[in-house]
Amino acid sequence: xxxxxxxxxxxxxxxxxxxxxxxxxxxxxxxxxxxxxxxxxxxxxxxxxxxxxxxxxxxxxxxxxxxxxxxxxxxxxxxxxxxxxxxxxxxxxxxxxxxxxxxxxxxxxxxxxxxxxxxxxxxxxxxxxxxxxxxxxxxxxxxxxxxxxxxxxxxxxxxxxxxxxxxxxxxxxxxxxxxxxxxxxxxxxxxxxxxxxxxxxxxxxxxxxxxxxxxxxxxxxxxxxxxxxxxxxxxxxxxxxxxxxxxxxxxxxxxxxxxxxxxxxxxxxxxxxxxxxxxxxxxxxxxxxxxxxxxxxxxxxxxxxxxxxxxxxxxxxxxxxxxxxxxxxxxxxxxxxxxxxxxxxxxxxxxxxxxxxxxxxxxxxxxxxxxxxxxxxxxxxxxxxxxxxxxxxxxxxxxxxxxxxxxxxxxxxxxxxxxxxxxxxxxxxxxxxxxxxxxxxxxxxxxxxxxxxxxxxxxxxxxxxxxxxxxxxxxxxxxxxxxxxxxxxxxxxxxxxxxxxxxxxxxxxxxxxxxxxxxxxxxxxxxxxxxxxxxxxxxxxxxxxxxxxxxxxxxxxxxxxxxxxxxxxx
Amino acid sequence: xxxxxxxxxxxxxxxxxxxxxxxxxxxxxxxxxxxxxxxxxxxxxxxxxxxxxxxxxxxxxxxxxxxxxxxxxxxxxxxxxxxxxxxxxxxxxxxxxxxxxxxxxxxxxxxxxxxxxxxxxxxxxxxxxxxxxxxxxxxxxxxxxxxxxxxxxxxxxxxxxxxxxxxxxxxxxxxxxxxxxxxxxxxxxxxxxxxxxxxxxxxxxxxxxxxxxxxxxxxxxxxxxxxxxxxxxxxxxxxxxxxxxxxxxxxxxxxxxxxxxxxxxxxxxxxxxxxxxxxxxxxxxxxxxxxxxxxxxxxxxxxxxxxxxxxxxxxxxxxxxxxxxxxxxxxxxxxxx
Numbered sequence: 001x002x003x004x005x006x007x008x009x010x011x012x013x014x015x016x017x018x019x020x021x022x023x024x025x026x027x028x029x030x031x032x033x034x035x036x037x038x039x040x041x042x043x044x045x046x047x048x049x050x051x052x053x054x055x056x057x058x059x060x061x062x063x064x065x066x067x068x069x070x071x072x073x074x075x076x077x078x079x080x081x082x083x084x085x086x087x088x089x090x091x092x093x094x095x096x097x098x099x100x101x102x103x104x105x106x107x108x109x110x111x112x113x114x115x116x117x118x119x120x121x122x123x124x125x126x127x128x129x130x131x132x133x134x135x136x137x138x139x140x141x142x143x144x145x146x147x148x149x150x151x152x153x154x155x156x157x158x159x160x161x162x163x164x165x166x167x168x169x170x171x172x173x174x175x176x177x178x179x180x181x182x183x184x185x186x187x188x189x190x191x192x193x194x195x196x197x198x199x200x201x202x203x204x205x206x207x208x209x210x211x212x213x214x215x216x217x218x219x220x221x222x223x224x225x226x227x228x229x230x231x232x233x234x235x236x237x238x239x240x241x242x243x244x245x246x247x248x249x250x251x252x253x254x255x256x257x258x259x260x261x262x263x264x265x266x267x268x269x270x271x272x273x274x275x276x277x278x279x280x281x282x283x284x285x286x287x288x289x290x291x292x293x294x295x296x297x298x299x300x301x302x303x304x305x306x307x308x309x310x311x312x313x314x315x316x317x318x319x320x321x322x323x324x325x326x327x328x329x330x331x332x333x334x335x336x337x338x339x340x341x342x343x344x345x346x347x348x349x350x351x352x353x354x355x356x357x358x359x360x361x362x363x364x365x366x367x368x369x370x371x372x373x374x375x376x377x378x379x380x381x382x383x384x385x386x387x388x389x390x391x392x393x394x395x396x397x398x399x400x401x402x403x404x405x406x407x408x409x410x411x412x413x414x415x416x417x418x419x420x421x422x423x424x425x426x427x428x429x430x431x432x433x434x435x436x437x438x439x440x441x442x443x444x445x446x447x448x449x450x451x452x453x454x455x456x457x458x459x460x461x462x463x464x465x466x467x468x469x470x471x472x473x474x475x476x477x478x479x480x481x482x483x484x485x486x487x488x489x490x491x492x493x494x495x496x497x498x499x500x501x502x503x504x505x506x507x508x509x510x511x512x513x514x515x516x517x518x519x520x521x522x523x524x525x526x527x528x529x530x531x532x533x534x535x536x537x538x539x540x541x542x543x544x545x546x547x548x549x550x551x552x553x554x555x556x557x558x559x560x561x562x563x564x565x566x567x568x569x570x
Numbered sequence: 571x572x573x574x575x576x577x578x579x580x581x582x583x584x585x586x587x588x589x590x591x592x593x594x595x596x597x598x599x600x601x602x603x604x605x606x607x608x609x610x611x612x613x614x615x616x617x618x619x620x621x622x623x624x625x626x627x628x629x630x631x632x633x634x635x636x637x638x639x640x641x642x643x644x645x646x647x648x649x650x651x652x653x654x655x656x657x658x659x660x661x662x663x664x665x666x667x668x669x670x671x672x673x674x675x676x677x678x679x680x681x682x683x684x685x686x687x688x689x690x691x692x693x694x695x696x697x698x699x700x701x702x703x704x705x706x707x708x709x710x711x712x713x714x715x716x717x718x719x720x721x722x723x724x725x726x727x728x729x730x731x732x733x734x735x736x737x738x739x740x741x742x743x744x745x746x747x748x749x750x751x752x753x754x755x756x757x758x759x760x761x762x763x764x765x766x767x768x769x770x771x772x773x774x775x776x777x778x779x780x781x782x783x784x785x786x787x788x789x790x791x792x793x794x795x796x797x798x799x800x801x802x803x804x805x806x807x808x809x810x811x812x813x814x815x816x817x818x819x820x821x822x823x824x825x826x827x828x829x830x831x832x833x834x835x836x837x838x839x840x841x842x843x844x845x846x847x848x849x850x851x852x853x854x855x856x857x858x859x860x861x862x863x864x865x866x867x868x869x870x871x872x873x874x875x876x877x878x879x880x881x882x883x884x885x886x887x888x889x890x891x892x893x894x895x896x897x898x899x900x901x902x903x904x905x906x907x
């Protein structure tokens with residue numbers, strides 16, 4: 001019994017915990033992967049696009065700027081050819097208007113300096129002209145842009161410039177080339193302003209891997225920062241190398257390349273790491289919450305359910321003494337508890353009822369037995385026997401004694417309440433025999449018993465009280481009394497009838513039969529028999545009485561076909 | 571059998587505590603990742619640091635300040651560059667140190683005018699829990715966190731070796747030094763003297779210590795050259811000394827006969843390279859000095875290990891022949907952004 005109770009089951013709260021943990025774990029893992037994948041992908045694309053756009057923008061701006069310069073140069077050039085006298089004035093005006101042009105210089109076809117225009121003091125003696133080094137030797141009408149350098153011809157002033165040179169196929173005033181020294185800071189500003197992503201930036205490198213300009217130019221100059229030299233070898237476009245996006249764009253008019261650098265890994269990995277960490281923590285939170293809810297569930301459901309189970313076990317062990325205390329929990333648990341309470345009450349009521357019935361049965365049985373050993377009956381019978389003996393009617397006396405003995409034997413039946421109908425018929429016969437001797441020829445009787453009915457069981461002392469009733473109340477006044485006893489099957493039931501042709505009864509008298517327990521008169525009465533049948537076989541069985549005044553009475557007993565004693569019958 | 575599976579109050583309380591801890595952890599993680607995001611870094615209060623230089627007029631110190639600024643911007647520090655008006659007033663520097671202590675600076679970057687005179691104030695700062703980073707010129711304290719400077723002795727030697735290399739004859743040396751208490755000047759002098767003495771061609775060494783101004787250097791150089799016309803090699807040990815002696819040589823028209831080896835550079839001394847008054851410049855890396863010192867301050871404030879307690883910044887020898895090399899151009903001509 002106890003093994004069944006302790007069988008390995010899974011508690012609801014534990015099952016719930018496991019399910020939730022697995023679900024959340026799976027969800028978190030999937031979310032992480034999806035997030036990682038999608039996020040990385042979209043971020044990569046976005047970063048690539050934005051890097052490309054930024055770098056393109058810088059390239060366009062710088063191109064516009066150089067185009068602007070070239071346009072100015074073209075104008076100067078054409079004007080100088082058409083009107084050489086205005087050249088001086090034009091150049092001077094230009095440097096006055098455009099503060100980003102530090103110096104305008106002209107060179108002849110042998111690269112000799114033929115003129116310098118600037119708003120700054122020129123050195124007394126020019127030792128080196130770095131701008132000249134930047135001027136290409138050939139003099140065609142192409143445009144060239146030099147690497148940044150300082151202007152070395154000014155007194156105590158060394159601004160960083162790039163030299164933009166335009167060659168000429170036609171000379172004017174000894175000049176074959178015009179060179180502008182344009183402040184590099186103008187171009188540098190475009191570069192400085194560009195930010196790509198969080199830490200991204202862009203810088204200019206020439207095709208031979210020299211850094212032309214870097215937003216952290218001073219750090220590069222001071223040797224504190226380096227850029228990879230292989231970058232200039234990359235073709236135009238965006239390249240992902242080790243989590244860094246390098247975007248390369250070559251300028252139209254020069255060998256400069258704008259290189260944009262975006263640190264993708266940093267951004268993505270940081271976010272993915274934060275996301276992962278957050279997910280893990282969320283997972284832990286959910287697990288803990290699951291445990292908490294599990295506890296709550298356990299408190300509201302599992303625990304009451306266990307209590308209920310315990311109560312049931314207790315009830316099983318001690319049904320009558322059990323007192324049920326309602327268990328609080330979920331509605332379902334409460335319902336269960338209520339039902340169980342109801343069940344307990346009902347069972348206890350039934351048990352009480354059974355107990356009472358048992359007691360009643362014993363009492364009625366005892367009464368029936370007592371009635372059998374009715375002193376009057378015994379005196380009269382013994383008196384009759386004694387009289388027979390005096391008369392010398394020995395044979396009759398012997399039969400009488402035998403009948404009496406048989407009557408008592410069957411009455412007692414070793415304590416059984418239920419006896420075969422055959423025995424009950426014998427019992428009734430014995431009684432009738434005795435009474436017949438006592439009231440000689442006063443009445444007669446007949447038995448009509450179906451053979452098949454004899455094996456069925458019935459309460460003992462069933463027929464005798466009814467016969468006694470018939471004798472004393474029915475046949476008392478008449479001489480030709482007749483009692484017939486019939487026993488036959490009717491469907492699933494057995495019918496026993498005791499019919500007399502006596503005075504009959506009114507309906508009131510019939511009703512009285514079932515109320516009066518007969519103790520005031522001779523026998524134990526119809527009620528006793530009826531009660532015992534009903535207790536034993538159930539409410540649908542028992543006695544019915546048909547009676548008509550001056551015609552007779554027929555008492556009908558209905559019992560089921562029973563061949564075995566019930567279990568509780570001792 | 572099931573009793574141990576039952577939920578004890580302890581179990582529940584433990585769960586709740588863990589839950590609370592986890593939630594706090596979530597917020598901390600999110601907060602941390604936000605803090606580490608440089609774009610949002612400005613929401614935090616900036617740490618305040620002070621850089622105390624020797625001067626704020628020379629190109630050298632402007633470059634130091636510029637490097638310090640760059641690092642302060644990058645590491646989001648509130649940096650204040652201060653320097654005394656006169657390059658001799660170590661007491662002013664001490665006042666600045668004390669002001670920094672009172673102003674609750676998180677770190678001090680310092681260049682000592684006086685090796686011993688600044689020591690007490692520096693120790694006070696260190697006792698107040700402020701880490702000190704020495705740049706350019708050392709102070710007499712063994713408790714500073716880090717030293718970032720040129721190896722001044724080697725820089726002096728470099729100048730001396732160039733002097734010996736460029737002059738095959740007898741050397742008569744004039745040394746134009748500044749404050750005798752300044753450690754870096756003394757180291758440079760020692761290095762220069764050692765290098766020329768090793769040549770065995772030294773006829774004499776005459777040292778003058780002037781105020782750290784161009785005018786003082788000019789006067790002292792003129793006086794020295796007048797007193798010792800045999801001097802053919804001059805070592806000018808800082809930027810202002812180089813200008814003063816350069817102008818003196820120019821005005822005495824001794825550019826051809828006197829070689830000047832000078833420290834640091836500015837546009838004028840570079841011009842003098844071309845015009846011949848100055849023959850060689852020992853160019854330090856002031857930008858790196860400023861940048862690295864502030865970077866070190868940032869690391870110290872944030873409790874990070876420094877890679878080294880002594881960082882040696884580079885020195886470059888610049889002469890007329892290499893001054894327009896692209897790499898030298900970048901070094902000596904400041905880029906105005």
